[in-house]
Amino acid sequence: MKDTKETIVKFENISMQFPGVLANDDVSLEIKKGEIFALVGENGAGKSTLMNILYGLHTPTAGNVYVKGQKIEKFKPMGAIEKGVGMVHQHFMLVPSFTVAQNIVLSREPKKMKFLYDLKKANSQVRELSEDYGLKVDPEAVVGEISVGLQQRVEILKTLYRGADVLILDEPTAVLTPQETDELFKVIRRIVEEKDMTVIIITHKLYEVMAISDRVGVMRQGKLIGVEETKNVNERILASMMVGREVLFDKIEKTGEPGNVLIEADNLFVADNRGLMAVNGVSLKVRAGEILGVAAIEGNGQSELVEALTGMRSVKQGQIYICGQEASGRDPGEIRKMGLAHIPEDRISTGVAMPSSITDNMIIGKERRSEFSVKGIHLKRSSVARYARELFDKFDLRGAGVDTEVGSLSGGNMQKVVVAREFSLDTPVLIVAQPTRGVDVGAMEFIHKQIIEKRNHGCAILLVSADLDEVMRLSDRIITMYEGRITGEFKAQEIDKRDIGYYMTGSRTAGGGEEGA
């Protein structure tokens, strides 16, 4: 960190009122030149909103923003870019069919003959830029065909091309492997030290805050709770600041012995939407009272594996057995009857019915039970309401009523609705995909407890998650997948995160291929 403590960005009493939500509540914050500042908070705490204001995507309801001493009058991305503010968004802002160079120079294309696009010059400019900053990319590669890590690099170069010296990174490591994360952190340190950049990282992974930042600001419910030098705090302090109470990150107690095999896949082949083989001969077994975690970088066949197991995607070759019954070629309804419940990876498209109430969502799939309907035709509204009320309390849905439209809930509450519905089916088999994606720490803790409880009661659970910490914390056994194949299998205690990363990128594989066991 530089000793010059000059302020480069200043937020002054910022408030941001969205319809029904006060996203930022009187936030005042100063970012110093040449520092790495981490902004942490639960989902919906207002950190992205604050940064979007700095980048000119929102106009604050009240308060002022100063960049390099100048007050921002009009909140437009173009204005922010001109003042040297660049932002790498959580979802990449890249055009898939354009090349790396075309994406980097977008909106500031080099020209020839006044109006023609000088494609050659764009390539050479990008090549120079990437060499200058030590961020290697191929300017002529098509963005849709390169890895996520490289795409992120393109995003960073894009801001540098626009002359940014304040770089905002929104959840930059969410899609990266541990190795790619290390690489990113090296890049960040280098551009800060050598190029005198200022970097603001939005994150909710606390160990990353400790690893990279000079100072850290914690947000909760739109308010800035505190700003600390990173060396003066630890993860536990930050977590309690974020949630407003003590959070227990201890290992949750597991009891019981594994029983019979309840989920079995034998040499499974599944194709993706483009017809390419996404699952390439996967065999696995999950026993009762056991959690098998699947660790893989997104797009390596784990989504298709889950969809095949739950009957949502057809199996090209191989067999699936759920509770001993052949499940391949069956539809989701039939497989559910065999004793399977499923938390899908995308709650918005497949987990809930957005415009319906919490009550209605709670009984999806149960509506024909005799307790809820007369001969499966006429719903017994009062018993449905009573049942929903019970689940509502048990699963601790806060800030809403049973009649609230699910689409208006926060990510955490929406996920709790899915968990409540599926877990209350009391099936022996659970397929759980991305159970806490985009969910705040409090809800995450709650959902984790529910999953472990199910395990202790003898459920066979297959857990797929992009969050490696989650996989390591919950699983009894872990398999790694790369390009649709199982590259390794481990007991959860026997492997550390870094090693798993190697198996997830295919740079190491388990020699004998003893999947399943």
Place this chain on the structure above:
Amino acid sequence: MEHIFDVFNIGLLQNTLRTATPVILAAMGGLMTEQAGIMNIGMDGMILIGAFVAVAFSFACASASIGVLIAVLCGILIGLFFALFVVKLKSDEFIIGMALNTFAGGLTVFLLRSIFGVKGTFSNSGIVALPKVHLDFLDSIPVIGPLLNDNSIFVYITWILVFLAWLFLYRTPCGFWLRAAGEHPESLETAGINPDKMKLMASVLCGIFCGFAGAHLSLGYLTMFTEGMSNSRGFIAFACVIFGMANPPKVFLAALLFGFLDALGLRLQSVGVPSDLTSTVPYIATVLMLVYVVVSTDRKKKKKTKQQLVEASERA
């Protein structure tokens, strides 16, 4: 045998150029909106209005160029109108497109009857047609000479426009922005350019092209206006856009193919095939073309899957 020569002769190629031109023009407009991420099925209505306005003003001002000019201005207005609903007010583009087609059909019939007092067709010697181009040096070349000579000036303008459309989309920054607005609008927005402006521009460009298409239909092709004379060319153009993957040279070829089949239909009439049957040729071809697109992508998919299964079993 002699029938074959009656069908396949130089006239067939001449007709191909003539009938393809309005479809090419409309398809160039359609690919602009397609690239900008708007599903535009309102081209048929845009053509029809262009055709009517061109005839009306050519007749009123005794000038073909004023007719064309007003048709294009009308196209701009319709493009703005379309963009107002689709881009600004975010209504369903399919519904607006359909509404535009219905509106155009009704409006032109209404105006035809109230202004010119005729039903069905308005044809008058006072309507000034577009000039034909004759280049003397071409006369000496066989086949090419008669093929390229004596066409309406629009035929040549169209070829230039196809090149310009390609140049614009693939060789100018603005063209890249337009395509980015269709493929991933957020990335354009965060780069500091409003994607809605690009969509608006695409919509206006589409209006201009369709205005040209309409003017050519009624002034370069027939010199009259007939109710519903766009005759689903807007939809054929849309099919060409899909078939040519919204890439100007490919769409151009697709439209030529349609023009050829249309001309073939006309030729077949001259050897005694019933006209009701021959006029279905281009439409049947369109359906087959689109089926081919779907089937071939599906087959490629299946082939890939199968190949991978084979590879996997070989490995094992």
